[in-house]
Amino acid sequence: MNKPLLEVEDLRVRFHSKRKTVEAVRGISFSVGRERIGIVGESGSGKSMTGRAILRLIREPGEVQARKILFDGIDLQSLSEKEMRAIRGHRISLVMQDPKFSLNPVMKVGHQIGEAYRVHNRSSKAEAKKRALEMLEAVQIRNPERVYDSYPHEVSGGMGQRIMIAMMLIPEPDLLIADEPTSALDVTVQMRVLQIMDKLVRDRGMGLIFISHDLNLVSSFCDRVIIMYGGRIVETCKADELQQAKHPYTRGLLAAMPHISSPCERLSVLERDPKWQEEASVDAFI
Numbered sequence: 001m002n003k004p005l006l007e008v009e010d011l012r013v014r015f016h017s018k019r020k021t022v023e024a025v026r027g028i029s030f031s032v033g034r035e036r037i038g039i040v041g042e043s044g045s046g047k048s049m050t051g052r053a054i055l056r057l058i059r060e061p062g063e064v065q066a067r068k069i070l071f072d073g074i075d076l077q078s079l080s081e082k083e084m085r086a087i088r089g090h091r092i093s094l095v096m097q098d099p100k101f102s103l104n105p106v107m108k109v110g111h112q113i114g115e116a117y118r119v120h121n122r123s124s125k126a127e128a129k130k131r132a133l134e135m136l137e138a139v140q141i142r143n144p145e146r147v148y149d150s151y152p153h154e155v156s157g158g159m160g161q162r163i164m165i166a167m168m169l170i171p172e173p174d175l176l177i178a179d180e181p182t183s184a185l186d187v188t189v190q191m192r193v194l195q196i197m198d199k200l201v202r203d204r205g206m207g208l209i210f211i212s213h214d215l216n217l218v219s220s221f222c223d224r225v226i227i228m229y230g231g232r233i234v235e236t237c238k239a240d241e242l243q244q245a246k247h248p249y250t251r252g253l254l255a256a257m258p259h260i261s262s263p264c265e266r267l268s269v270l271e272r273d274p275k276w277q278e279e280a281s282v283d284a285f286i
């Protein structure tokens with residue numbers, strides 16, 4: 001295996017308040033190559049905070065500590081804010097769950113996508129517009145010209161999600177952190193977006209961190225899976241071996257998934273063991 005694109009060691013995220021400290025991420029280590037890594041786990045397990053901590057997007061009262069966050073040989077923790085801005089959106093992109101937080105409400109959609117291209121590629125406005133329209137088409141927007149000239153509030157939620165995905169993919173990042181990127185999309189559009197991401201991984205060697213609740217989707221789409229519980233990594237496995245996962249939490253998550261092929265009246269309820277949070281975190285290295 002070549003040198004990983006991203007190496008994270010002993011990452012911790014804490015939120016301090018007067019009354020208590022919440023440990024959102026509790027010392028996790030993993031690496032990402034030019035591959036598709038899925039991060040799964042229930043709500044509150046620390047998936048999103050992991051993605052944001054890598055991009056240094058956690059604000060006070062949040063506090064991030066790590067022994068190492070190395071991206072393509074660059075120590076992200078040592079960069080100035082200006083240097084970090086040059087990495088964000090260009091070399092590492094983040095697609096978030098909700099497009100509201102990524103799209104500028106007072107700027108037309110086309111302009112935003114075109115600018116995302118022009119910030120990092122010296123190109124004419126005409127070239128940026130051409131690329132933006134192509135990208136809107138690629139995420140299956142039927143009338144790209146009309147959407148190009150719309151403001152974010154004039155498009156539906158699902159379309160906003162696709163616009164954001166177009167905007168994050170247009171600079172062709174080396175690493176994409178996709179936080180539940182397709183959960184608001186219908187199945188055909190979801191498939192299209194997965195295909196686009198897949199093509200970037202295969203053809204351009206992009207690394208992908210795919211954060212999701214959907215175990216079935218992750219096991220069919222990703223190469224490896226990291227399973228998080230209570231801010232720790234409890235298990236890591238090859239995606240196609242997820243069904244044989246060993247940790248009781250992963251087994252519980254799998255048992256709680258409905259299956260079309262074997263309908264049952266009642267889904268099993270995940271029993272939790274406090275020991276899972278105390279156990280030493282598993283390192284998810286290639």
Ligand SMILES: Nc1ncnc2c1ncn2[C@@H]1O[C@H](COP(=O)(O)OP(=O)(O)OP(=O)(O)O)[C@@H](O)[C@H]1O
Nearest residue numbers: 015022023024041042043044045046047048049050
């Ligand atoms: N500003 C904050 N102050 C205090 N705690 C916070 C703050 N932001 C996040 N947390 C806590 O951090 C923990 C991890 O949150 P995170 O968003 O990473 O979970 P997640 O696994 O991505 O969940 P989901 O799937 O619902 O997005 C949660 O317990 C959450 O309550």
